[in-house]
Amino acid sequence: xxxxxxxxxTKTISQAxxxxxxxxxxxxxxxxxxxxxxxxxxxxxxxxRTLGEMKYSEMSGDEVGExxxxxxxxxxxxxxxxxxxLEKRIASLxxxxxxxxxxxKVRRGIAVCPYCExxxxxxxxxxxxxxAEEAAKAAEETVEDxxxxxxxxxxEVADAAGSxxxxx
Numbered sequence: 097x098x099x100x101x102x103x104x105x106t107k108t109i110s111q112a113x114x115x116x117x118x119x120x121x122x123x124x125x126x127x128x129x130x131x132x133x134x135x136x137x138x139x140x141x142x143x144x145r146t147l148g149e150m151k152y153s154e155m156s157g158d159e160v161g162e163x164x165x166x167x168x169x170x171x172x173x174x175x176x177x178x179x180x181x182l183e184k185r186i187a188s189l190x191x192x193x194x195x196x197x198x199x200x201k202v203r204r205g206i207a208v209c210p211y212c213e214x215x216x217x218x219x220x221x222x223x224x225x226x227x228a229e230e231a232a233k234a235a236e237e238t239v240e241d242x243x244x245x246x247x248x249x250x251x252e253v254a255d256a257a258g259s260x261x262x263x264x
Contacts, residue, residue, distance in 0.1 A: 126189055129182050136175045143168050
């Protein structure tokens with residue numbers, strides 16, 4: 097008996113430790129990804145500031161080549177793509193997916209996007225639809241049962257009232 101307790105206790109502690117390690121690894125990964133995003137956003141800020149300075153110079157009469165703009169635009173597009181990939185990775189680690197229609201982040205397993213009502217998971221949507229139909233049918237039957245009960249009560253009251261008038 098004592099041996100079972102200690103085996104269960106050891107197993108529980110081991111499982112808790114494994115869960116804690118996995119959660120910690122996930123948090124560390126998310127923190128690293130967020131740091132990379134922050135670094136990329138800082139670079140984006142530098143590029144936007146450079147674009148502003150270039151435009152100011154151009155408006156002040158200096159010549160700025162289209163190649164200079166093009167290089168910065170290309171770098172901005174590349175950084176934005178990198179940030180998007182990292183954000184999707186973070187969402188995936190946090191059990192979120194992106195709605196294919198509107199891009200709204202929804203929990204994995206959600207059948208319909210709450211933002212645009214796009215059906216994300218056909219199977220889950222069908223299950224939810226069936227459940228809603230069953231609930232509506234049950235509600236309709238309940239309403240009918242209540243209506244019948246009310247009608248019976250009204251009839252009983254009317255009968256009682258009618259028999260009471262005859263006695264007076």
